[in-house]
Amino acid sequence: xxxxxxxxxxxxxxxxxxxxxxxxxxxxxxxxxxxxxxxxxxxxxxxxxxxxxxxxxxxxxxxxxxxxxxxxxxxxxxxxxxxxxxxxxxxxxxxxxxxxxxxxxxxxxxxxxxxxxxxxxxxxxxxxxxxxxxxxxxxxxxxxxxxxxxxxxxxxxxxxxxxxxxxxxxxxxxxxxxxxxxxxxxxxxxxxxxxxxxxxxxxxxxxxxxxxxxxxxxxxxxxxxxxxxxxxxxxxxxxxxxxxxxxxxxxxxxxxxxxxxxxxxxxxxx
Amino acid sequence: xxxxxxxxxxxxxxxxxxxxxxxxxxxxxxxxxxxxxxxxxxxxxxxxxxxxxxxxxxxxxxxxxxxxxxxxxxxxxxxxxxxxxxxxxxxxxxxxxxxxxxxxxxxxxxxxxxxxxxxxxxxxxxxxxxxxxxxxxxxxxxxxxxxxxxxxxxxxxxxxxxxxxxxxxxxxxxxxxxxxxxxxxxxxxxxxxxxxxxxxxxxxxxxxxxxxxxxxxxxxxxxxxxxxxxxxxxxxxxxxxxxxxxxxxxxxxxxxxxxxxxxxxxxxxxxxxxxxxxxxxxxxxxxxxxxxxxxxxxxxxxxxxxxxxxxxxxxxx
Numbered sequence: 001x002x003x004x005x006x007x008x009x010x011x012x013x014x015x016x017x018x019x020x021x022x023x024x025x026x027x028x029x030x031x032x033x034x035x036x037x038x039x040x041x042x043x044x045x046x047x048x049x050x051x052x053x054x055x056x057x058x059x060x061x062x063x064x065x066x067x068x069x070x071x072x073x074x075x076x077x078x079x080x081x082x083x084x085x086x087x088x089x090x091x092x093x094x095x096x097x098x099x100x101x102x103x104x105x106x107x108x109x110x111x112x113x114x115x116x117x118x119x120x121x122x123x124x125x126x127x128x129x130x131x132x133x134x135x136x137x138x139x140x141x142x143x144x145x146x147x148x149x150x151x152x153x154x155x156x157x158x159x160x161x162x163x164x165x166x167x168x169x170x171x172x173x174x175x176x177x178x179x180x181x182x183x184x185x186x187x188x189x190x191x192x193x194x195x196x197x198x199x200x201x202x203x204x205x206x207x208x209x210x211x212x213x214x215x216x217x218x219x220x221x222x223x224x225x226x227x228x229x230x231x232x233x234x235x236x237x238x239x240x241x242x243x244x245x246x247x248x249x250x251x252x253x254x255x256x257x258x259x260x261x262x263x264x265x266x267x268x269x270x
Numbered sequence: 271x272x273x274x275x276x277x278x279x280x281x282x283x284x285x286x287x288x289x290x291x292x293x294x295x296x297x298x299x300x301x302x303x304x305x306x307x308x309x310x311x312x313x314x315x316x317x318x319x320x321x322x323x324x325x326x327x328x329x330x331x332x333x334x335x336x337x338x339x340x341x342x343x344x345x346x347x348x349x350x351x352x353x354x355x356x357x358x359x360x361x362x363x364x365x366x367x368x369x370x371x372x373x374x375x376x377x378x379x380x381x382x383x384x385x386x387x388x389x390x391x392x393x394x395x396x397x398x399x400x401x402x403x404x405x406x407x408x409x410x411x412x413x414x415x416x417x418x419x420x421x422x423x424x425x426x427x428x429x430x431x432x433x434x435x436x437x438x439x440x441x442x443x444x445x446x447x448x449x450x451x452x453x454x455x456x457x458x459x460x461x462x463x464x465x466x467x468x469x470x471x472x473x474x475x476x477x478x479x480x481x482x483x484x485x486x487x488x489x490x491x492x493x494x495x496x497x498x499x500x501x502x503x504x505x506x507x508x509x510x511x512x513x514x515x516x517x518x519x520x521x522x523x524x525x526x527x528x529x530x531x532x533x534x535x536x537x538x539x540x541x542x543x544x545x546x547x548x549x550x551x552x553x554x555x556x557x558x559x560x561x562x563x564x565x566x567x568x569x570x571x572x573x574x575x576x577x578x579x580x581x582x583x584x585x586x587x
Contacts (some may be wrong), residue, residue: 007387007487009387009487010387010388011388012388013383013384013387013388013389014388014389015292016381016384017348017381017384017385017388017389017397019398020377020380020381020401020458021401022383022461023455023456023458024400024401024403024404025403025404026413026419026456027415027416027419027455028404028407028415028446029414030360030415030418030419030425031411031412031418031443034418041418041421042418042419042425043423043424043425043427043428043429044425044428044429044431044432045428045432052499056498060337075551079402081584083305084305084306084309087301087302087303087305087306088302088305088306089304090298090302091298091302091303092292092303094293094298095296095299096294097299103303105309106310107306108313112512112538113516113564114512114513114515114516114517114563114567115516115561115562116516116517116518116543116544116560117321117516117560117564118317118538120543120547120553120556120557120560121317121318121319121320121321121376121557121560122313122358123316123319123553124317124320124321124323124324124553124557125316126570127553128320140313141313143309143313144309144310144313144314145288147306147309147310151306164292166293170389176296176297176298177298181296187360201406204408204409205408205409205410207407207410207519208519208544209410211544212547220408221408221409221410224408224410224411225410225416225519225523228410228414228417228523229522229523232414232417232418232421236411236414239411240408240411240415243407243408243411244408244411246511247406247407247408248406250406251403251406254406255399260318261327
């Protein structure tokens with residue numbers, strides 16, 4: 001900035017940032033590395049590469065079914081949450097009505113209330129109607145959890161939509177519903193996909209509500225937890241590496257769809 | 271509505287006359303909001319009502335019986351400092367959560383500052399993406415990985431041993447320090463996003479003006495950047511505090527249930543609530559415990575707002 005004045009801070013900042021990356025990625029990298037290592041307990045010295053933990057995980061019998069359960073519940077919850085979120089986002093974006101701020105606050109609440117409390121609450125209701133202990137009950141509760149994040153991403157996208165597009169469609173004779181489905185919906189697609197991925201992640205990673213509500217049909221985080229409290233199992237590294245691969249795919253999707261929305265430089269289209 | 275439409279059609283008005291009078295007046299308003307309102311009412315509002323209500327139920331012969339009894343609350347407060355020691359767990363929770371929130375907020379603020387001021391603008395997006403990346407990975411698995419890193423013969427200690435630093439062994443697994451490590455790792459990506467958005471939106475000309483007028487870098491930081499980041503910092507810290515109070519996993523897996531802190535070997539309230547339910551499946555008592563946690567958190571937030579408000583008023587006077 002000022003000539004002749006050497007500033008040490010950017011260099012220090014980069015060193016600090018590098019250390020922060022080490023802290024943030026250490027557990028992820030080690031988990032993947034030790035999923036391919038023969039060590040019974042992760043540590044030095046390394047004892048050579050192996051796929052034994054993957055074979056053991058396939059034989060082990062609870063982790064893969066749990067992954068299957070999660071891949072059933074999370075996409076379903078994300079899809080319903082995104083649909084609900086889209087319509088709500090459209091209404092919130094277009095209309096004014098009394099109590100709008102209150103409604104916005106209530107919609108955000110499931111994210112702010114600790115999932116621990118929601119878990120106990122959901123169990124109370126579901127046990128009353130004898131729906132607890134099923135995958136379906138996890139789906140019902142996860143929809144509540146993932147609607148708000150999906151909605152906020154879609155709303156971000158819709159707020160970039162010029163009002164005139166919709167008005168033009170009305171003037172040209174489209175009904176409101178036609179306009180919504182043929183004009184607004186296509187425009188919102190990046191937001192919808194980004195919102196879906198965010199919703200999927202929230203559900204896929206959710207532990208404590210699923211722990212309270214699920215019975216024998218566990219989702220993956222619950223199955224991992226039940227193994228974890230019993231012992232340290234290197235098969236967890238194997239399932240972990242697979243889960244991280246799924247997360248990485250989601251992350252790439254987010255990078256392509258979500259971040260352009262947040263940074264909003266390259267979204268000034270037509 | 272239909273009568274009016276018919277009238278319009280009769281005098282030859284175009285078809286759109288039967289539609290909305292203003293863009294704000296449309297049946298879609300209700301139709302689009304209905305799904306979220308209904309789903310929230312049934313699967314969010316109703317459970318919370320049940321939570322409050324079931325707290326007053328009785329348990330007889332392992333059966334929950336609808337009632338309006340204070341039995342659960344009496345039991346909990348009788349055991350507030352003895353036997354189950356719910357109160358001490360609450361204290362432990364507030365202590366661990368508030369220190370964690372402070373550490374995570376400072377760490378995330380430093381990362382956000384480094385991102386904004388030490389990374390060239392065109393690389394910032396990628397740099398931020400890498401900070402957020404761990405957030406997308408499974409939290410349970412990350413805690414498991416921290417367990418293998420921090421445990422007695424784990425990755426860190428075996429590394430220290432390999433380089434001959436046996437005396438520096440870390441003995442933090444199953445203490446609240448390990449709990450904090452897991453929580454900070456969980457919170458950092460979220461807090462960095464909040465604080466990055468805060469810092470990037472600070473008008474650079476203000477900082478340059480301060481420097482031109484002779485402020486040192488430190489003064490520019492404490493007098494310009496810090497005050498302008500205050501709102502983001504408060505948001506981040508409150509978020510971290512709520513998450514820390516509500517999280518049961520790190521306390522259970524890294525804190526080992528009743529991990530030691532300077533206060534002593536007490537579990538976190540949330541972890542205790544989970545084990546309490548797992549061992550007793552006494553839903554009425556668990557509901558009462560959860561209700562108490564909600565009340566404590568709301569009270570704490572109200573206190574925070576009150577303190578902040580007072581501080582603001584004193585400054586403006």
